[in-house]
Amino acid sequence: MLPEPKRSVVAIPPPGDGPGFWAGAPSAVVWDGDIYLAYRLRRPIGKGRGYAVVIAKSSDGVSFETLLTISKEQMDTESLERPRLVHTPEGGWRLYLSCATYGTKHWRVELLEAEDPKGFDPRHAQVVLPGDPKTAVKDPVIVRQDGIWHLWASCHPLADPDETDQMVTDYATSPDGINWSWHGTALERREGSWDSRGVRVSAVYFTGHFTGDGGGDRSVVAYYDGRASAAENYEERTGIAIGVDPAALTALGSTPRAVSPYAGGGLRYLEILPLPDGRHRLYYEMTRPDGAHELRTELRTGPGTGPGTGPGPGTGYRAE
Template structure:
């Protein structure tokens, strides 16, 4: 099963046509702004993203909730969730969701102190401005043998769907390995796991792991964009690939033997791709985290205008 680029919901990401959205906290390696999650509500793009310092200086220290002041390049901050209010050593990729009832949820990836374990907690409020002050509850605890992080959440066909990065914890030095597991829920809180749908391929660029970052149902297919790396040395500098499925919860087939997008700078990292329909519905806006020439990571965006996205 292969998909030509003309059959995809939007063209492959190209950092040369992208624009910066959020700079890193400092212009040096180990400082990151990125891991975005975007959604469209009330005609405005809403965005959650992670801020990070180097290991030893705080790691992922905040998740910012923001709303676009234009069509998706400039944002006003609505609130910030600092890691100090959660029992975590580091925060990673969030998932920002508006429910059908009009409530707002922020699913946050949290590193359990003193371990390689990750879990996901959820904050819920009646507006995005109130999310930062909402109480947090563990919704994806993982287990003693598996860490769970970086959720991708989609409402489709009257059901909640989730793809999450799962890390085996049997060996300390191997905990960076990752696969993507799939789960469903009736309410977005109580999840049932259905197994692994995407994993790395031995000998290829994604051999060390594959982490789904956005899922788009399009013309009868499921297009899943994912982060991959070949080795532990490429941790934090994943590149973007594409996988294809025929059923929303089915196994995803990685496309091609090379990534579809990477940065031209140090480390080649282009990761955590997120896609959201443009206000008005004609085209897509992509957000992703990209490595800069100075080794820092910044949040960037690019837009693909065209016909109304056919998502069903």
């Protein structure tokens, strides 16, 4: 279920032309026949950075109507990064927002709750992943499986100002999606490889089932963003990691699995959305020829997957 840019179309264009203008970092939910998409808009450093998160709705997964725009000023943050949109089992909606703390390299994650995707109110935000003086936390990936909330977040070290672009992915669980318990680093950087500077999980799928004693026939497939240097910051490419434990993922291969054919090669923040008819829609952020980033989408057909499961590599899916 890897992106094939030649088969994709633009869902959301960037807010300007040239490097530093981005539309992307998508999170998608299908509900009641429509697709709801949360994404981040960004301008270059000095011109606004991540200035807004947009909630939009589509009947076809390609053409979106804006429902709500949340600005960085409303969230009292210097910049916004990848959001996470969730429809809860109780029928409500949650929006997890990655927020930069003013004047620092620190990031935190705040939560908004609403009965409807148009109803998120920044005045009622609560911090759910505060990070700490040594660690920035952002870009959460959240999956509810077998009654447990699972989370993978990008974590950056803050002790050395010259090293804050480094990142690993840590794993946490929760009974309610609000109070989280951390279980250490799930995906590490690989020295000497294309992902030696940073790894950020972008999408996770479970196959099989978990048991209370940690057993079961489970396996985990994760897609992640990686880069080899600080110079490649903002131009991460997509790789695959697997494991039998969501807290311990192993990256596969010595090269990225999906890249942009343009500029710095950035193809990141992959989101894979299962559709009710057994197909899947992919969303991702990709660098275009002028260096701007656009949000692109592909529709895939293939064998269906059961509840709580998802696609893995080598499953014979094809693009439409």
